[in-house]
Amino acid sequence: MTIAWIALPLFMGFSSYLLPKTARYLGLMVSLLSMAYGLWHIVVPEPETLRLLDSFGVTLMVDSLSGFFILTNGLVTAAVILYCWAQGKSAFFYAQAIILHGSVNSAFICADFISLYVALEVISIATFLLVSYSRTNKSIWVGLRYLFVSNTAMLFYLIGALLVYQANQSFAYEGLAQGPPEAIALLFLGMLTKGGIFVSGLWLPLTHSESETPVSAMLSGSVIKAGVFPMVRCALMLESIDPIVRLFGVGTALLGVGYAMLEKDTKRMLAFHTVSQLGFVLAAPPVAGFYALTHGLVKSALFLIAGNLPSRKFKELKQTAIATPVWIALVLASFSISGFPLLSGFGAKVLTMKTLLPWQVIAMNLAALGTTISFAKFIFLPHESQSESSPKPGFWMAMVILLGGLFVANIAYYKAYTLVNMVKPLATIGAGWLVYLLVVQRSQLKLPQLLERFEHLMGVMTLVLITLFWMAVA
Amino acid sequence: MRCPYRVNNGCRVGTAHHLMMLMAVLEAFVFATVIGGFFGILLKKNIMMKIISMDVMSTGVIAYYVLVAARGGVFTPILDETANHGAYADPVPQAVILTAIVIGLSLQALMLVGVMKIARDVPTLDIDDIETEYTP
Numbered sequence: 001m002t003i004a005w006i007a008l009p010l011f012m013g014f015s016s017y018l019l020p021k022t023a024r025y026l027g028l029m030v031s032l033l034s035m036a037y038g039l040w041h042i043v044v045p046e047p048e049t050l051r052l053l054d055s056f057g058v059t060l061m062v063d064s065l066s067g068f069f070i071l072t073n074g075l076v077t078a079a080v081i082l083y084c085w086a087q088g089k090s091a092f093f094y095a096q097a098i099i100l101h102g103s104v105n106s107a108f109i110c111a112d113f114i115s116l117y118v119a120l121e122v123i124s125i126a127t128f129l130l131v132s133y134s135r136t137n138k139s140i141w142v143g144l145r146y147l148f149v150s151n152t153a154m155l156f157y158l159i160g161a162l163l164v165y166q167a168n169q170s171f172a173y174e175g176l177a178q179g180p181p182e183a184i185a186l187l188f189l190g191m192l193t194k195g196g197i198f199v200s201g202l203w204l205p206l207t208h209s210e211s212e213t214p215v216s217a218m219l220s221g222s223v224i225k226a227g228v229f230p231m232v233r234c235a236l237m238l239e240s241i242d243p244i245v246r247l248f249g250v251g252t253a254l255l256g257v258g259y260a261m262l263e264k265d266t267k268r269m270l271a272f273h274t275v276s277q278l279g280f281v282l283a284a285p286p287v288a289g290f291y292a293l294t295h296g297l298v299k300s301a302l303f304l305i306a307g308n309l310p311s312r313k314f315k316e317l318k319q320t321a322i323a324t325p326v327w328i329a330l331v332l333a334s335f336s337i338s339g340f341p342l343l344s345g346f347g348a349k350v351l352t353m354k355t356l357l358p359w360q361v362i363a364m365n366l367a368a369l370g371t372t373i374s375f376a377k378f379i380f381l382p383h384e385s386q387s388e389s390s391p392k393p394g395f396w397m398a399m400v401i402l403l404g405g406l407f408v409a410n411i412a413y414y415k416a417y418t419l420v421n422m423v424k425p426l427a428t429i430g431a432g433w434l435v436y437l438l439v440v441q442r443s444q445l446k447l448p449q450l451l452e453r454f455e456h457l458m459g460v461m462t463l464v465l466i467t468l469f470w471m472a473v474a
Numbered sequence: 475m476r477c478p479y480r481v482n483n484g485c486r487v488g489t490a491h492h493l494m495m496l497m498a499v500l501e502a503f504v505f506a507t508v509i510g511g512f513f514g515i516l517l518k519k520n521i522m523m524k525i526i527s528m529d530v531m532s533t534g535v536i537a538y539y540v541l542v543a544a545r546g547g548v549f550t551p552i553l554d555e556t557a558n559h560g561a562y563a564d565p566v567p568q569a570v571i572l573t574a575i576v577i578g579l580s581l582q583a584l585m586l587v588g589v590m591k592i593a594r595d596v597p598t599l600d601i602d603d604i605e606t607e608y609t610p
Contacts (some may be wrong), residue, residue: 056566075542093589101583114570114573115575118573118577121577121581124581125580125581125584128584132588137591137592137594137595137608138608139593140588140592141588141592141604141608142608144585144588144589144592147581147584147585147588148524148525148528148585151528151578151581152512152528152531155528155531155535156507158535158539158574159508159538161534162539162542162567164539165542165566165567166542166545168565171570206609210610449609453605454601454605455516455601458515458516459516462512462516
């Protein structure tokens, strides 16, 4: 059944070329199926392992962790397809979206390095085609830059995979423990770059902010997690990897939020914030699934909303009022990501904070404070009820799925509702707003985009590689 | 003991040692290719040259897979019931890298098409010119 489910999106993706009229329906069907499959594996937590073609073949492993990631992917894809429903996108767009959805799913269930390599490369190609869907030269450059960075990282990754094979005669994840430190460094360079973590992830803001609205929503909501998931999986399997993953989680949480606080552009702010939130996912590998689900829902909702605001600059948004319904959706999503009770961001934050190791706590609380500061920018925007620009119906359908998902997921972890747990996020939010109103709102500081230059992205790879090597040796 | 390698139609004393040396030299060349390709990506200013450097780097990676597959023997891994050919090469890395070659090829093709489009705006194809042209 798993095999049928994993093959279906690719099959549907290609057949939607033959039947262009049905592409939307096929896409919706595939994502609904993934949702059901993901939910099923969350409810029935027994891991399912498949070995195709004895020990040299493809290894697949599905458990409740994959279930959460698959559910996220299904919800985000469904919302994006509904958002595009009446926009007259060509069958090509939907076909690529379905194929992307399928390859992200396969990254969530594979348990050996080569299947993961194939899944990640298919993701690269489908993402490139989606990013450059508008066929403008600028979008082609953004896509090309993404393709180049990720492919170079994947070449390093391939060498690492071979070193693991040499030590174990198998590509399975478990072999990483027996592999030499070079192997860990090379493999993690690939995954960190694909997952947009820490300084290797600085390609992400430009790619995610310059794509079209639905594409950014899908990239930030689910696709980026395909690089993060294998790291979480390795950290859970092997104790020696766990500290490395947690340390990178903390690093990226602080780096991303630092940029996000000072950013003056809505979409770039959201993209930097993705870099930071992936840190929360990595910082506590045992509960990564729930956090990834919440973040996927919120971030794709926020990108869809940001695409419907009258401007991308915060400065202009402060002058032009936005329609009240849109503003309410925006505030709901911002509250969830800040960790306000009644939305699932609260449960996810509580769960993550509880699973942190002592040395991580201060840094992650700082990152949470930074999150509330950066989202205060959205919450304190002016709004009016009689605005003329009202978004299309597809927008509201997507919002119902994503924000509704936030409310429902909130019930799943009702144990979080104790007084102590409730006071802390409220205090963080209060402190964050205070800092925003007093300091950040007036600051004129603008961080340079120097590190996002193409040359520097490549140069940073060598630095990360050396750092990783010494971390693996230590 | 049978010699895993056949050089000059036979096994001579000292050949095993010779071949170990040869493998080490080959490995050094493979890594030089990978690193040379990566330095090309870093140092070349022209995006076209960067893409070609990436191809050089991926050639190095592919060669490394083939080299590791040949560690235990070099005979093509097709089972022959009638004759014993000595040590076979390991088929797994070869099969795996075949996938990677195909993926690499398609990525190259996509990138070159992209560069053709960009060349209309920035004929020099210099990376700094491209970034100043397209960065918001």
